[in-house]
Amino acid sequence: MIDKSKYDVIIIGGSYSGLSAAMSLGRSLRHVLVIDSGLPCNRQTPHSHNFITQDGEKPEIISAKAKLQVEYYDTVEFYQGLAISADKTDNGFEVKTESGKVFNSKKLLFATGVKDLLPEIPGFAECWGISVIHCPYCHGYEVKKEKTAILANGDMGFEYAKLISNWTKDLRLITNGKSTLTLEQTQILKKHNIEIIEDEIDSVEHENGIVQNIIFKNESKRSVKAIYFRAPFQQHCTLPEFLGCELTDQGLLKVDTFMKTTIPGIFASGDCHIQARSVAMAVSSGSLAGAMINKELIDLEFV
Template sequence: MIEQKHFDVIIVGGSYSGLSAAMSLGRSLREVLVIDSGLPCNRQTPHSHNFITHDGEKPAVISAKAKVQVDFYDTVQFYNGLVVSAIKTENGFEIKTESGKIFTSRKVLFATGVKDLLPEIDGFKECWGISVLHCPYCHGYEVKKEKMAIISNGEMGFEFAKLISNWTKDLKLCTNGKSTLTLEQTKILKKHNVQIFEEEIDLLEHKNGEIKNIIFKNQGKVAVKAIYARPPFEQHCQLPKDLGCDINEQGLLKVDTMQKTNISGIYASGDCVTQMRSVAIAVSTGSFAGAVINKDLIDEDF
């Protein structure tokens, strides 16, 4: 039970970025409350990569270990719950949870991530994060030189195919409908032996999330070991927008080089602010945000 009501900083989102910020702030002797609803976007991903000292570790293991280490700092507290409202007040912010708990703080950090809007393709959701992947730097090495496909189209499909061709030469681009590639892009891809399939996808045949075949609506199929896709997304938490924080053209919270939003006292870090979605980058931006917030508090009080 948390008796304390007022904090220096409330961190909304207790995954990698939020925990990293909490450690910076805890080590700065700040009174911090981390509020988390327990729904990290990579909860279905079996292994995390490209994060030194944790390469190949299960995401849940990394976050559990991080929470234990952050909990060592006695000025940091945790609350399991969903934040449903945030109000800017004369002295800071008022944060209300779904259970009705109200906490206040001088500063707020949103480390709330994003929500992927997965396509209505049977099997896609079950494979997402396991064999349907978003980032070759996170997962490409494990499926290197295997049969792969990309579900994309147009400019994004072309650039994605260029990128993934670094990891395999057996690559197919599935546009899931009529191709919107230019003639020049099509010519370049074919020159590099990237096959283009314009048929609509019916389902992804898989076993426990491990993709076996792409099945098209014309009953054709393509065997693959992995698929890359970048579905659209939205902010996992709409409260920063409600508070007046700017959203950029990619749908990300707009922050400056100090992780500050356009609203004084509100900061953001992790997946909600960057297209480079990885544990390492989430940790980096969270750690930096924590240091920036502490310095701002010092400047205000000195």
């Protein structure tokens, strides 16, 4: 009889990457527990794009369909809850949940994503993932040729403006204070008719998350259809750091080409380690992580 408190792998995070890894491991006949708190970072986004076969689908429908398919594999189990602690043991890892449940596994996969840190501008958070967007590959086609703003400054603002100009020429860069662009960058943007606005933002007017106007502290306003913003972030889950996993300079979990973190037995997939965030990237990294974990388990068995 299988001890249901002990698994080959515990996956913390049951969104796209965690589910993808669970499918890979389930098909490898591994006993897997997926612990998920049910708070994916794109839960406010109405549609997912640039993911073949699912383009334009609602994110929750994609994840629900994925979970249903993963549940087909009877060696994969799910636990709805929050993992609050994790410790290294002689035989692997012990994970404790908020409800007091304790589970053990040989390997541990973090597919926990990141938490976006949004500016404290009234109306901004309500529009995040809807009309305040981060990725033109995910959302740019839907606002192509529309009146668009970019909230950024300096080198990031310059490179972001160059990128977004592929989707629309009706573009303005809002530095939200004094510009830190170089003279050369400023001249190049002006040459391409990209307006630079240094006024500070007061609020974002919107209707159900659809931006209408950007209101500035000098009481002027600009009508736009979309705002691009690359949010700073922090790890959604601090357990990897507690266990000693290193972060990159960007604050992402450091992994090698086999999805291994810097701590033996611990792997990572999805947004918690990928700078290019998208559903497709998360699914891909989860599938790879599952295969690499299975390979490591096989190697341990052949000693």
